[in-house]
Amino acid sequence: MKQIIQKSIFLFAVMAALVSFTPLGGEGFEIYLNNKVVLQQFGKDMDQLKSLKLTHAFADDNLVVKYHHCGKVSKNRMIAIKDANNKTLKEWRFADVGTPFSAMQCKVKDIISLSKKDVTELRLFYTSSELPAGRQLTSIVVESSNLAVR
Numbered sequence: 001m002k003q004i005i006q007k008s009i010f011l012f013a014v015m016a017a018l019v020s021f022t023p024l025g026g027e028g029f030e031i032y033l034n035n036k037v038v039l040q041q042f043g044k045d046m047d048q049l050k051s052l053k054l055t056h057a058f059a060d061d062n063l064v065v066k067y068h069h070c071g072k073v074s075k076n077r078m079i080a081i082k083d084a085n086n087k088t089l090k091e092w093r094f095a096d097v098g099t100p101f102s103a104m105q106c107k108v109k110d111i112i113s114l115s116k117k118d119v120t121e122l123r124l125f126y127t128s129s130e131l132p133a134g135r136q137l138t139s140i141v142v143e144s145s146n147l148a149v150r
Helices: 002-020 043-047 108-112
Strands: 027-033 036-042 050-055 062-069 077-082 088-094 104-107 122-128 131-143
Touching (some): 027 043, 027 131, 036 043, 036 050, 062 131, 108 131
Parallel strands (some): 050 131
Antiparallel strands (some): 027 062, 077 122, 122 131
């Protein structure tokens, strides 16, 4: 019986050590339009780029991005809209906060205003100290219809 208890304690100690070196959480992001999730990707799904369709009907609405860095608090957060040639058209910088996935908000009308005849594709990028090279989160298509869908 004593040997079973010793083996159980040893096994528990090994498991605790392994878990302590495993990062909690995961990398991913969520994009909201007026508090409704319109795009959400985590882990390996982040390599599959999806598009987000916006319309003029939602011009006064808010677009919110929440980026998750494996449970870590990110610093120097920024979202940017770029064109097909990777030229930055507009960027928003956000203050450092103490929570791991704080919301970054911008107006849909600010994004829509960047879509012009010579700009055929808009891309939403996220950058931070933890992700200095940045990551494209989605392509944005501006449509004239009255629906916003992914």
